[in-house]
Amino acid sequence: MTSLKRSLGGDVRQYGIMAALVVIVILFQVLTDSKLLLPNNVASLVGQNAYVMILAIGMVMVIVAGHIDLSVGSVVAFVGGVSALAMSDAGLPWLVAVGIGLLLGALVGAWQGFWVAYVGIPAFIVTLAGMLIFRGLAIVLVGVTIAGLPAPFVQISNGYVPNGLGYLANRDIVTLLLGAATIAALAVTQIRARRDLVKHELKVDPFGAFIGKLVLFSALIGFLTWILAGSAGGTPIVLVIVGVLVIVYTFVMGKTVFGRHVYAIGGNLHAAILSGVNTRKVNFWIFVNMGVLAGIAGVVTTSRAGAAIAAAGQNYELDAIAACFIGGTAVTGGIGKVSGAMVGALIMGVLNMGLSIMSVDAAWQQAIKGLVLLLAVAFDLLNKRRAPSA
Amino acid sequence: MSSQSTILEMRNITKTFPGVKALQDVTLEVERGVVHAICGENGAGKSTLMNVLSGVYPHGSYEGEILFEGEPCNFRTIRDSEERGIVIIHQELALSPFLSIAENIFLGNERQTRGVIDWTKTNVEAAQLLARVGLDEHADTKIVDIGVGKQQLVEIAKALSKRVKLLILDEPTAALNDEDSAHLLDLIRSLRGQGITCIIISHKLNEIASIADSTTVIRDGRTIETLDMRGDEPVSEERIIRGMVGRSLDHRFPERHAVIGEEALRIEDWTVHHPLQQDRVVVDNASLNVHRGEVVGLAGLMGAGRTELAMSVFGRSYGSHITGRLIKDGKELTLHSVGQAIRAGIAYATEDRKRFGLNLIDDIKRNISASALGKVSQWGVMDASGETKVAGKYRADLNIKAPSVDVITGTLSGGNQQKVVLSKWIFADPDVLILDEPTRGIDVGAKYEIYTIINALAEAGKAVIVISSELPELLGVCDRIYALSQGRITGEVPRAEATQESLMRYMTMEKEVSR
Structure with a gap:
């Protein structure tokens, strides 16, 4: 067991949670008579959970820095409402409306970031207030619903990457190419990273384990690509949006000075201050960023429904927070990865879908999700307590 | 019995x-x-x-x-x-x-x-x-x-x-x-x-x-x-x-050949109040200076205001109603944040490395680069391999005992943690280094190594201020020692004239009270 831990490079929690996802997928595949992984179900799994994944990206940064954001669900409804009004009442083109939505998200984030970073009010309070404020504003603006949005806008969440290349063995070639590109990109970055580690004589996995991992992940992506290519439309557009965001934010958190500052603040605030990190500025931008991502989630949610709904985004903040914690983000801050939060979001998404296919009552679904969240964090804590030096 | x-x-x-x-x-x-x-x-x-x-x-x-x-x-x-x-x-x-x-x-x-x-x-x-x-x-x-x-x-x-x-x-x-x-x-x-x-x-x-x-x-x-x-x-x-x-000097100190240069930092009439009880004076009209190539000691008992003095100078990271002047290389400085202090060439290594000095859940290389990320990044993007190289160099130079620079600092011994803290500040390349209790809680062997590092820094032309509770240590590494008592500088003694007894006398000097 210890040698296994060592060969996993200390990332036990990260791999543990991925293994849990695979186990849950297999479990539901069996329980639903292989319906879970039907192509159209996989495609709608993406569509249904895009909002959690987008919000969880921002939430990971917020939580790593030692804060929380309870307002994102309300911001989703608020931004959705304003973009819909821009299209329906003001008659603006849909792209402009999307731009307005993202800008509005940034403004909301700046507002909350100001109170958290420069006034020093705990984020819990600021965003609890934001949750009420922006829900209220959404209801004032939208009333109940604003429907009849332009078709291209609705396509954002309901459309697919156009199939211009035809089919191969009844599979969408564009999707297959996207999958192949992803695998190639993964292989190149992994091999480069490994070469760099070797150059500096840092600890690397044994060569066999490295290749094994690479093959396993490639096979997994290939498998999912193959299924998705067989769905009615191919690659959902939101999958591309989420994919790009994941890549960008993995880079931001892993490779930039800003990302480093976020981890430093969460790991030891005092040490960060005494190292000259401008903690206020960093905290401010973390919230602006969260606002923009909530704006994107607002656009995606509104597009998916084909209408702005005043009650949209209810409990989205809790879904995003749960995804982060299931994905191994530390409750005390300082530790957490975008990839982990994505796996956390997928675990919840698969649970939702699997239980729905099995026609389990929605109330029970909620209870089960709660239990999974609790167990995931408990597992994490126990794991840490057993290996205090890790 | x-x-x-x-x-x-x-x-x-x-x-x-x-x-x-x-x-x-x-x-x-x-x-x-x-x-x-x-x-x-x-x-x-x-x-x-x-x-x-x-x-x-x-x-x-x-x-x-x-x-x-x-x-x-x-x-x-x-x-x-x-x-x-x-x-x-x-x-x-x-x-x-x-x-x-x-x-x-x-x-x-x-x-x-x-x-x-x-x-x-x-x-x-x-x-x-x-x-x-x-x-x-x-x-x-x-x-x-x-x-x-x-x-x-x-x-x-x-x-x-x-x-x-x-x-x-x-x-x-x-x-x-x-x-x-x-x-x-x-x-x-x-x-x-x-x-x-x-x-x-x-x-x-x-x-x-x-x-x-x-x-x-x-x-x-x-x-x-x-x-x-x-x-x-x-x-x-x-x-x-x-x-x-009255102890014998039971650990030896590396030999020191001081070449003292221009004045690097002068602190004048520095007064600091407690951050919460704002009528309480913590540092009382203190004035001192340090030259390039010089190691200056600050002696004082608990509550004398040594750390408070250092931190208030370091970009006002402690205290309220701070008054006084800071003159570095002949020019007056106004520092409002730690970032400004670091850019002005001042570094402060804390006495409490676990609480204030290190991100204990992160690894050696990221801790070393923490206060000078600009030197291992371009356009805000980290140069991961440059960072690793830098950390590797300090691991070798300062003899940090760890299998690699990927080791989480929380797992290191006190002496090695302190070397990581020193690496971090040496990497920031300051002109003036304030080291607060640099050998607290570390064993004798590692202490000797730290003294050697301090010597090397002074020889490289840095001005070093060492705060320590161990008088033999101050006598062993410093060229000049100031004694503080109740926020005031009560004495300034060159190394040649200082003894533990004379310093302790200054350190326990009470404020004259008129009753």
Whole structure:
């Protein structure tokens, strides 16, 4: 067991949670008579959970820095409402409306970031207030619903990457190419990273384990690509949006000075201050960023429904927070990865879908999700307590 | 062996922390109904000894035995020792600020019937206890609304409510003004009159001379001597100081060839107030300077204001209402943030590396680069391989003992953690380095390495300020030493003229009080 831990490079929690996802997928595949992984179900799994994944990206940064954001669900409804009004009442083109939505998200984030970073009010309070404020504003603006949005806008969440290349063995070639590109990109970055580690004589996995991992992940992506290519439309557009965001934010958190500052603040605030990190500025931008991502989630949610709904985004903040914690983000801050939060979001998404296919009552679904969240964090804590030096 | 009059006997107490022997064969005998003082430098082991006695360190985590009123004690928690009548009042008071005096007195020991608090009994008993300690406040008053001096009295009232037989006071007057101190000492005398034994830990030697019946001196985790303060010959402060510092230089220092250059930093008329109690002066009109290539020491006892002085200079990271001038390389500086201080070429390595110095859940390389990310990034994007290379260089240069720079700093020993902190600040390439207790809690071998690093920095033309509680260390590494007492600079001594005794004299110099 210890040698296994060592060969996993200390990332036990990260791999543990991925293994849990695979186990849950297999479990539901069996329980639903292989319906879970039907192509159209996989495609709608993406569509249904895009909002959690987008919000969880921002939430990971917020939580790593030692804060929380309870307002994102309300911001989703608020931004959705304003973009819909821009299209329906003001008659603006849909792209402009999307731009307005993202800008509005940034403004909301700046507002909350100001109170958290420069006034020093705990984020819990600021965003609890934001949750009420922006829900209220959404209801004032939208009333109940604003429907009849332009078709291209609705396509954002309901459309697919156009199939211009035809089919191969009844599979969408564009999707297959996207999958192949992803695998190639993964292989190149992994091999480069490994070469760099070797150059500096840092600890690397044994060569066999490295290749094994690479093959396993490639096979997994290939498998999912193959299924998705067989769905009615191919690659959902939101999958591309989420994919790009994941890549960008993995880079931001892993490779930039800003990302480093976020981890430093969460790991030891005092040490960060005494190292000259401008903690206020960093905290401010973390919230602006969260606002923009909530704006994107607002656009995606509104597009998916084909209408702005005043009650949209209810409990989205809790879904995003749960995804982060299931994905191994530390409750005390300082530790957490975008990839982990994505796996956390997928675990919840698969649970939702699997239980729905099995026609389990929605109330029970909620209870089960709660239990999974609790167990995931408990597992994490126990794991840490057993290996205090890790 | 122990006579009838002995209330407490601690025999051959040895307590080890990872890498450090905090107490070694310490023996302490306290007579019933006396005030017994414990003296020693910072880090001599006084607080550790009291924590062993009161059960903060449970039985089994140390060697040796404790006899209280002739019976052996195996305390597992503070509660165990309190049940026997041993109560410790820590320097940092343990009161709950938004509860009343009465509620605090009976906290954890509530006057109750089946879980329901008996408020009448609580308030009546609290009032009696307050009268006993001479505190003229209503028992309903909240702790936040009374001053530190009165809070200290509440702590004593709380101890009395537990039927205390042996009261331990850790630096009770450190945060008090003269009037409150005098009142507290009177109270301790009257408690002695009521048969309560007191152990008092204090740096204020004149207080000890006036109140203690006997004094035990601890140095480097060992008992040095116990002085009878009521003998025919009065024990002078000089006599106590000799016991506190009179150690042989048991660890050697690397040889030093100082080449002293231009003045690098001058601090003029620097005054700093406490960040919360804004009328309390922590650093009082201090002026000092340091040259390139020079190592300057700051000596002072706990609460003298050394760390506060350093941190307030370092981009105002401590204090309020800071006044005075900073002149670096002949030009006046105005620093409002740590970032500005670092850019101006000033670095401060904290005394508390675990709380303020390192991100313990992150690895060596990321800790080393933390204060100078600009040097290993371009357009805000980290140059991961450059960062690794830099960290690898410091790991080799400073001999950080870890298999790779990927090791999480929380798993390193104190000495290696300190080397990571030093690497971080050397990498930031400052002109002036302030090192606060650079060898605290690390073993002798690693200390020597740290001294070598300090020497190398000075030889490279840096100006280094070393804050230390260990006088031999200051005498071993510094070219010039300033002594601080109660926020004021009380002396400046070149290395050639400094002795431990002369420094301790300056460090214990009281403010002249006109009465």
